Amino acid sequence: ELKVEQNPLFLSMQEGKNYTIYCNYSTTSDRLYWYRQDPGKSLESLFVLLSNGAVKQEGRLMASLDTKARLSTLHITAAVHDLSATYFCAVYSGGGADGLTFGKGTHLIIQP
Amino acid sequence: EAGVTQFPSHSVIEKGQTVTLRCDPISGHDNLYWYRRVMGKEIKFLLHFVKESKQDESGMPNNRFLAERTGGTYSTLKVQPAELEDSGVYFCASSSRGMWETQYFGPGTRLLVL
Numbered sequence: 001e002l003k004v005e006q007n008p009l010f011l012s013m014q015e016g017k018n019y020t021i022y023c024n025y026s027t028t029s030d031r032l033y034w035y036r037q038d039p040g041k042s043l044e045s046l047f048v049l050l051s052n053g054a055v056k057q058e059g060r061l062m063a064s065l066d067t068k069a070r071l072s073t074l075h076i077t078a079a080v081h082d083l084s085a086t087y088f089c090a091v092y093s094g095g096g097a098d099g100l101t102f103g104k105g106t107h108l109i110i111q112p
Numbered sequence: 113e114a115g116v117t118q119f120p121s122h123s124v125i126e127k128g129q130t131v132t133l134r135c136d137p138i139s140g141h142d143n144l145y146w147y148r149r150v151m152g153k154e155i156k157f158l159l160h161f162v163k164e165s166k167q168d169e170s171g172m173p174n175n176r177f178l179a180e181r182t183g184g185t186y187s188t189l190k191v192q193p194a195e196l197e198d199s200g201v202y203f204c205a206s207s208s209r210g211m212w213e214t215q216y217f218g219p220g221t222r223l224l225v226l
Contacts, residue, residue: 004154030212042115043203043217050187058174092212099145099157100215 002027002093006103014111016078021106023072023089031091031099034063035088043088047074079110116218119176126222127180131191133221137186137195137206145207145215146179159189186197194225 003026013019023032031050035043047056049065049072057065060083062075072089086107090100117136125131138142146158158177159169163184172179176195181187191198201222205215 015190024145033214035217040219042219048214083213090155097157097170099147099171101157102147102155102157103221104154 002029002091002101004091004103005103006089006106008106009104010107011062012109012111013076013079015080018078019076021074021087021089021108023103024076024088025070025072025091025101027070027093029067029070029091029093031092032065033064033090033092034072034074035040035090037086037088037105061080076108079112084108084110113211116204116216118202118218118221121219122221122222122223122224123195124226126226127196128193129155130190131194131223132189133189133191133223134180135187135189135204135218137204138208138216141208141216142184142207143199143210144181145205145214146187146189147203147205147217148200149203149220150197155203192224193225196225197222199225 005024007022034046036046037043047063052067055064060077065072086105088102088105090102119134123131142163145160147155149155156170160167163183164181178190201220205217205222207213207215
Protein backbone atom coordinates (compact mmCIF):
# COMPACT_ATOMS: atom_id res chain seq x y z
CA GLU A 1 0.00 0.00 0.00
CA LEU A 2 1.33 3.38 -0.99
CA LYS A 3 1.99 5.73 1.90
CA VAL A 4 2.91 9.39 1.69
CA GLU A 5 4.47 11.21 4.60
CA GLN A 6 4.96 14.92 4.85
CA ASN A 7 6.97 16.82 7.35
CA PRO A 8 6.66 19.04 9.10
CA LEU A 9 2.90 19.00 9.55
CA PHE A 10 2.93 22.47 11.02
CA LEU A 11 5.36 25.26 10.33
CA SER A 12 5.43 28.80 11.61
CA MET A 13 8.05 31.03 10.12
CA GLN A 14 8.92 34.66 9.67
CA GLU A 15 8.81 36.59 6.45
CA GLY A 16 12.07 36.62 4.59
CA LYS A 17 13.19 33.21 5.79
CA ASN A 18 13.77 30.07 3.73
CA TYR A 19 12.37 26.68 4.52
CA THR A 20 11.73 23.25 3.02
CA ILE A 21 8.79 20.88 3.24
CA TYR A 22 9.56 17.20 2.70
CA CYS A 23 7.42 14.52 1.12
CA ASN A 24 8.42 10.85 1.30
CA TYR A 25 6.51 8.08 -0.39
CA SER A 26 6.77 4.35 0.01
CA THR A 27 6.52 2.79 -3.45
CA THR A 28 7.45 3.55 -7.02
CA SER A 29 5.47 6.46 -8.36
CA ASP A 30 4.63 7.68 -11.84
CA ARG A 31 4.23 11.27 -10.81
CA LEU A 32 4.04 13.57 -7.85
CA TYR A 33 1.89 16.64 -7.32
CA TRP A 34 2.03 19.59 -4.99
CA TYR A 35 -1.19 21.38 -4.10
CA ARG A 36 -1.95 24.45 -2.06
CA GLN A 37 -5.14 25.00 -0.08
CA ASP A 38 -6.32 28.23 1.46
CA PRO A 39 -8.93 27.91 4.22
CA GLY A 40 -12.32 27.00 2.81
CA LYS A 41 -11.04 26.96 -0.75
CA SER A 42 -10.21 24.38 -3.41
CA LEU A 43 -6.92 22.59 -3.63
CA GLU A 44 -4.90 24.52 -6.19
CA SER A 45 -2.39 22.64 -8.30
CA LEU A 46 1.13 24.04 -7.95
CA PHE A 47 3.49 21.55 -9.57
CA VAL A 48 3.55 18.22 -11.34
CA LEU A 49 6.84 16.35 -11.18
CA LEU A 50 7.26 13.55 -13.67
CA SER A 51 10.78 12.23 -13.58
CA ASN A 52 13.85 11.82 -11.46
CA GLY A 53 15.68 15.08 -10.98
CA ALA A 54 12.71 17.17 -12.08
CA VAL A 55 12.77 20.69 -10.71
CA LYS A 56 10.04 23.27 -11.14
CA GLN A 57 9.86 26.81 -9.89
CA GLU A 58 7.10 29.35 -9.60
CA GLY A 59 7.87 32.58 -7.84
CA ARG A 60 9.22 31.84 -4.37
CA LEU A 61 8.34 28.15 -4.54
CA MET A 62 10.55 25.44 -5.99
CA ALA A 63 9.74 21.75 -6.08
CA SER A 64 12.08 18.87 -6.82
CA LEU A 65 11.81 15.12 -7.14
CA ASP A 66 14.29 12.32 -6.36
CA THR A 67 12.63 9.08 -7.41
CA LYS A 68 15.49 6.93 -6.15
CA ALA A 69 15.12 8.33 -2.65
CA ARG A 70 11.31 8.53 -3.10
CA LEU A 71 11.50 12.09 -1.89
CA SER A 72 10.13 15.39 -3.05
CA THR A 73 10.84 18.77 -1.54
CA LEU A 74 9.01 22.07 -1.69
CA HIS A 75 11.38 24.90 -0.98
CA ILE A 76 10.19 28.34 0.02
CA THR A 77 12.55 31.22 -0.58
CA ALA A 78 12.25 34.54 1.25
CA ALA A 79 8.77 33.71 2.49
CA VAL A 80 5.99 36.29 2.34
CA HIS A 81 2.70 36.33 4.25
CA ASP A 82 0.69 35.47 1.11
CA LEU A 83 2.27 32.02 1.05
CA SER A 84 0.50 31.08 4.26
CA ALA A 85 -1.65 28.04 3.40
CA THR A 86 -1.76 24.27 3.72
CA TYR A 87 0.46 22.45 1.25
CA PHE A 88 -0.20 18.89 0.20
CA CYS A 89 1.89 16.47 -1.74
CA ALA A 90 0.11 13.70 -3.58
CA VAL A 91 1.36 10.70 -5.48
CA TYR A 92 -0.09 8.78 -8.35
CA SER A 93 1.29 5.27 -8.33
CA GLY A 94 -0.16 3.95 -11.54
CA GLY A 95 -0.41 0.39 -10.40
CA GLY A 96 -2.88 0.81 -7.62
CA ALA A 97 -6.07 2.76 -7.15
CA ASP A 98 -6.98 5.34 -9.72
CA GLY A 99 -6.86 8.21 -7.29
CA LEU A 100 -4.06 10.20 -5.74
CA THR A 101 -2.55 9.26 -2.40
CA PHE A 102 -2.10 12.36 -0.25
CA GLY A 103 0.14 13.32 2.60
CA LYS A 104 -1.49 14.87 5.66
CA GLY A 105 -0.55 18.35 4.55
CA THR A 106 1.76 21.00 5.97
CA HIS A 107 0.02 23.92 7.61
CA LEU A 108 2.28 26.88 6.94
CA ILE A 109 1.95 30.19 8.77
CA ILE A 110 4.21 33.06 7.74
CA GLN A 111 4.33 35.89 10.19
CA PRO A 112 5.31 39.45 9.34
CA GLU B 113 -13.66 28.76 -17.56
CA ALA B 114 -15.58 27.72 -14.47
CA GLY B 115 -13.83 25.43 -12.03
CA VAL B 116 -15.17 22.40 -10.24
CA THR B 117 -18.18 23.32 -8.15
CA GLN B 118 -19.74 21.46 -5.27
CA PHE B 119 -23.04 21.80 -3.48
CA PRO B 120 -23.80 22.28 -0.68
CA SER B 121 -20.77 23.89 0.86
CA HIS B 122 -21.86 22.74 4.32
CA SER B 123 -24.32 20.17 5.59
CA VAL B 124 -25.30 19.32 9.14
CA ILE B 125 -27.50 16.26 9.57
CA GLU B 126 -28.42 13.82 12.26
CA LYS B 127 -27.23 10.26 12.41
CA GLY B 128 -29.49 8.05 10.35
CA GLN B 129 -30.49 10.74 7.89
CA THR B 130 -29.64 10.84 4.22
CA VAL B 131 -27.46 13.42 2.52
CA THR B 132 -26.70 13.91 -1.15
CA LEU B 133 -23.67 15.83 -2.29
CA ARG B 134 -23.32 17.17 -5.81
CA CYS B 135 -20.29 17.85 -7.94
CA ASP B 136 -20.13 19.67 -11.27
CA PRO B 137 -16.79 19.04 -12.97
CA ILE B 138 -15.03 21.36 -15.37
CA SER B 139 -16.87 21.28 -18.67
CA GLY B 140 -15.46 18.64 -20.97
CA HIS B 141 -13.65 16.70 -18.28
CA ASP B 142 -14.53 13.04 -18.62
CA ASN B 143 -12.75 11.98 -15.43
CA LEU B 144 -14.38 12.72 -12.11
CA TYR B 145 -13.10 11.73 -8.69
CA TRP B 146 -14.46 11.82 -5.16
CA TYR B 147 -12.20 12.15 -2.13
CA ARG B 148 -12.83 12.54 1.58
CA ARG B 149 -10.88 14.05 4.42
CA VAL B 150 -11.84 12.99 7.89
CA MET B 151 -10.56 15.33 10.59
CA GLY B 152 -6.92 14.78 11.37
CA LYS B 153 -6.45 12.30 8.55
CA GLU B 154 -5.22 12.37 5.00
CA ILE B 155 -7.39 13.13 2.00
CA LYS B 156 -8.52 9.69 0.82
CA PHE B 157 -9.62 8.61 -2.63
CA LEU B 158 -13.16 7.23 -2.83
CA LEU B 159 -13.91 6.56 -6.48
CA HIS B 160 -13.29 7.47 -10.09
CA PHE B 161 -15.70 7.92 -12.97
CA VAL B 162 -14.89 8.04 -16.64
CA LYS B 163 -17.93 9.67 -18.17
CA GLU B 164 -20.83 7.79 -16.58
CA SER B 165 -18.91 4.60 -15.79
CA LYS B 166 -17.34 3.78 -12.46
CA GLN B 167 -13.72 2.88 -13.15
CA ASP B 168 -12.54 2.35 -9.62
CA GLU B 169 -14.57 2.45 -6.43
CA SER B 170 -11.98 0.75 -4.27
CA GLY B 171 -11.95 3.62 -1.79
CA MET B 172 -15.67 3.62 -1.00
CA PRO B 173 -15.91 2.85 2.71
CA ASN B 174 -19.08 0.75 2.68
CA ASN B 175 -22.42 0.24 0.98
CA ARG B 176 -23.98 3.24 2.69
CA PHE B 177 -22.24 5.33 0.06
CA LEU B 178 -23.65 5.50 -3.46
CA ALA B 179 -22.14 7.57 -6.25
CA GLU B 180 -23.74 8.24 -9.60
CA ARG B 181 -22.90 10.20 -12.68
CA THR B 182 -25.86 10.05 -14.96
CA GLY B 183 -25.16 11.31 -18.47
CA GLY B 184 -21.50 11.74 -17.70
CA THR B 185 -21.86 15.30 -16.47
CA TYR B 186 -22.44 16.09 -12.81
CA SER B 187 -22.09 13.49 -10.09
CA THR B 188 -23.86 12.87 -6.82
CA LEU B 189 -22.64 11.09 -3.72
CA LYS B 190 -25.35 9.87 -1.40
CA VAL B 191 -24.78 8.73 2.14
CA GLN B 192 -27.66 6.69 3.53
CA PRO B 193 -27.97 6.33 6.46
CA ALA B 194 -25.29 8.70 7.68
CA GLU B 195 -23.15 7.73 10.65
CA LEU B 196 -21.04 9.90 12.95
CA GLU B 197 -17.80 8.72 11.35
CA ASP B 198 -18.94 10.02 7.96
CA SER B 199 -18.25 13.56 9.10
CA GLY B 200 -15.54 15.26 7.12
CA VAL B 201 -14.86 17.22 3.98
CA TYR B 202 -15.85 15.62 0.69
CA PHE B 203 -13.88 16.81 -2.31
CA CYS B 204 -14.61 16.33 -5.94
CA ALA B 205 -11.98 16.64 -8.66
CA SER B 206 -11.93 16.34 -12.42
CA SER B 207 -9.33 15.85 -15.11
CA SER B 208 -9.50 15.99 -18.85
CA ARG B 209 -7.93 12.89 -20.31
CA GLY B 210 -6.89 10.44 -17.65
CA MET B 211 -6.03 9.76 -14.06
CA TRP B 212 -2.42 10.71 -14.69
CA GLU B 213 -3.44 14.23 -15.67
CA THR B 214 -3.60 17.02 -13.13
CA GLN B 215 -6.78 16.82 -11.13
CA TYR B 216 -8.63 20.06 -10.46
CA PHE B 217 -10.41 20.14 -7.15
CA GLY B 218 -13.61 21.73 -5.97
CA PRO B 219 -13.89 23.60 -2.66
CA GLY B 220 -15.39 20.61 -0.89
CA THR B 221 -18.56 19.93 1.08
CA ARG B 222 -18.20 19.99 4.84
CA LEU B 223 -20.44 17.32 6.30
CA LEU B 224 -21.18 17.11 9.99
CA VAL B 225 -23.20 14.17 11.28
CA LEU B 226 -24.58 14.68 14.79
